[in-house]
Amino acid sequence: xxxxxxxxxxxxxxxxxxxxFELVRRKHLSExxxxxxxxTGTLMLILSVSEGALTWVSGLVGATLxxxxxxxxxLLFLMVICLHFSIRISALTKQMRTxxxxxxILDHEKKALEKKIHQPPWQTGSSxxxxx
Amino acid sequence: MKTLSPFKxxxxxxxxxxxxxxxxxxxxxxxxxxxxKQPKILIIIPAYNEGKNIGAVLNGIxxxxxxxxxxxxxxxxxxxTEKVAxxxxxxxxxxxxxxxxxxxxQTGFLYAVKNNFSIVVQMDSDGQHDPANIKDLxxxxxxxxxxxxxxxxxxxxxxxxTSLARHAGMLLFGNIASLFCxxxxxxxxxxxxxxxxxxxxxxxxxxxxxxxxxxxxIILMNRCGFKIKEVPVTMHxxxxxxxxxxxxxxxxxxxxxxxxxxxxxxxxxxxR
Numbered sequence: 001x002x003x004x005x006x007x008x009x010x011x012x013x014x015x016x017x018x019x020x021f022e023l024v025r026r027k028h029l030s031e032x033x034x035x036x037x038x039x040t041g042t043l044m045l046i047l048s049v050s051e052g053a054l055t056w057v058s059g060l061v062g063a064t065l066x067x068x069x070x071x072x073x074x075l076l077f078l079m080v081i082c083l084h085f086s087i088r089i090s091a092l093t094k095q096m097r098t099x100x101x102x103x104x105i106l107d108h109e110k111k112a113l114e115k116k117i118h119q120p121p122w123q124t125g126s127s128x129x130x131x132x
Numbered sequence: 133m134k135t136l137s138p139f140k141x142x143x144x145x146x147x148x149x150x151x152x153x154x155x156x157x158x159x160x161x162x163x164x165x166x167x168x169k170q171p172k173i174l175i176i177i178p179a180y181n182e183g184k185n186i187g188a189v190l191n192g193i194x195x196x197x198x199x200x201x202x203x204x205x206x207x208x209x210x211x212x213t214e215k216v217a218x219x220x221x222x223x224x225x226x227x228x229x230x231x232x233x234x235x236x237x238q239t240g241f242l243y244a245v246k247n248n249f250s251i252v253v254q255m256d257s258d259g260q261h262d263p264a265n266i267k268d269l270x271x272x273x274x275x276x277x278x279x280x281x282x283x284x285x286x287x288x289x290x291x292x293x294t295s296l297a298r299h300a301g302m303l304l305f306g307n308i309a310s311l312f313c314x315x316x317x318x319x320x321x322x323x324x325x326x327x328x329x330x331x332x333x334x335x336x337x338x339x340x341x342x343x344x345x346x347x348x349x350i351i352l353m354n355r356c357g358f359k360i361k362e363v364p365v366t367m368h369x370x371x372x373x374x375x376x377x378x379x380x381x382x383x384x385x386x387x388x389x390x391x392x393x394x395x396x397x398x399x400x401x402x403x404r
Contacts, residue, residue, distance in 0.1 A: 097231060097342060101239040104205070104227040105246070 001066040006048055009070060013045035036084070040077045044070065171274065174249040175202045175266070176240030177222075178233055179257035183211040189255075190220035192263035200266075203243060204257070207236040213257075233323075234344045241336040253326045261324040265365040269326035272363050279331045279358040282317075282350075283324035283365030294369075297382070305347035305389055312397065313354040317362065320347035324365055331358055339402050341392065348392035355401045 020037045023029035047054045047070060058069040175193060179186050186204065193202055204217040208230035217224045225239055237254060244252045253269055255261040265283055273281040286302075294302075302321055309317040327335070334340075334356065341349055354360060 094338075094342070097235050100227050100229070100231050101235065101242055104225045104239055105243055108223070108225040108243075 001051060001054065005067055006051075009048040010045065013041050013048055017041040017045065036077075036081055040073075044073065047073070171250040172248060173200050173251045173253065173270065174240075174244050174247075175200055176205065176237065176244065176252055176254045177202065177257045178205045178207055178236035178240065178254075179209065179213050179217070180207040180230060180233075180236070181209045181211045181213060182257040183209070183213045183216050185259045186213055186257045187216045187220055189257055189259050189261075189263070190217065190222055193255075193266065194220070196263040197266045197270075200253075203240050205236040205240050207231060207233070232343055234340065234342055237323075237345070238335060238340050241332055241340075244332050245336045249332065250329045251326060252332050254323060256323050260367050260369070262366040262368065265324070265363075266326075268363055268365065269324070272361060273326040273328055277359045278361055279328050280353060280360045281326045282319065282322050282360065282362045283367075284319035284322055284362040285365060285367040286318040287362050287364040301382075301386065305393075308393060309347040309350045312351045312393075313360065315354075315360070317347070317350055317360075319362065320350055322365075322367075324367070334358070337402075343388070346389055346392075348389060348396050351393060352396050352401075355396070 017038060020029065020034050020041065024031060024034045047057060051066075054066050054069060057073075058064075058066055061069060061072060063069045063072060175197070177186070177189065182189075190202060190204075193200070202220075202222040204213070204222045204224045206214045206217065206224055206226040208227050214224050214226050225243060227236060227239065240254070241252065251270065251273060253266055255263075255266075261283065269281050269283055272278060286306075302319065306317050306320050309320045331353065334353065335345075339352065350360060
């Protein structure tokens with residue numbers, strides 16, 4: 001691998017790993033979601049630093065250029081993480097939908113109770129406190 | 133079957149019903165009088181920015197089916213839908229933001245489960261459905277071997293006018309639903325339906341399609357053993373609104389429907 005691209009990829013991987021740590025430290029990224037980025041960043045760093053490992057992996061996937069191997073695994077990671085996020089978004093959408101429905105029903109119940117409380121007792125036949 | 137509600141069933145204050153309801157029967161009649169159990173019926177209307185139409189719809193229902201409680205699900209409307217509905221003595225559940233037809237409708241079914249309604253009639257808020265047909269749906273759904281009664285605009289009547297593309301879509305998915313249900317389904321998109329308690333609970337569970345129920349849900353209900361029947365109803369052209377499936381949404385609708393039917397057939401039928 002040409003030294004320039006090797007240095008660039010090492011720098012990118014080091015920056016990525018360090019930035020992810022910083023995001024977790026500042027609580028901008030949860031530990032759950034940091035794992036994928038940290039594992040990928042570390043693996044890419046190993047491949048960038050160790051030419052032996054890169055040669056072995058390139059032979060394994062049939063890549064003729066070392067840079068192609070890095071791009072291949074970079075893209076693979078992006079695909080996996082996009083799918084993972086789609087699954088998470090679907091779950092969150094479902095949860096939000098359920099919450100929305102219950103907020104609507106609870107708000108309706110709250111208004112009905114408020115209406116009942118504010119009715120004078122002679123209209124309802126019992127005191128407001130009894131109704132509560 | 134798992135219902136979405138995490139709450140325990142409670143009795144909510146409701147408008148005075150015109151029919152004798154199941155819970156009130158014992159209080160109303162003495163031992164000598166015959167106990168005729170009337171089903172507890174609720175009409176559910178999901179509404180989004182229908183302030184102009186919903187008043188007339190509610191008036192029509194109250195005229196044709198007096199005494200049946202009406203629940204309007206205000207789906208995050210930015211107009212006066214909620215105000216108009218309240219002025220017409222409907223119960224109103226307002227969702228905090230626009231969540232879509234399916235979510236609004238399911239909210240009504242959750243309410244029906246929680247408040248022990250035994251029959252639900254669902255209809256649209258845009259004046260498309262004729263309130264005069266409510267009694268037909270109710271009459272049919274109360275018969276033996278009926279869980280869901282769908283009001284069809286194409287059954288025995290050819291008066292409903294729609295665009296060619298929309299008609300072709302309805303025909304296609306109607307035929308697919310007919311094929312997998314083993315019975316004729318002429319109007320799979322109809323939102324004018326009456327449902328019995330078992331079907332109400334099923335819709336309130338997480339088996340319900342999140343965006344809009346269509347041929348896929350009819351197939352699912354059929355696979356779960358629900359008895360479905362279509363009855364002819366009159367439907368008017370929607371006065372001032374485009375279809376839910378207009379424009380680019382048509383492409384999504386067709387894609388979603390094929391995918392949903394396919395995976396419905398692949399899945400194991402959920403327990404009722």
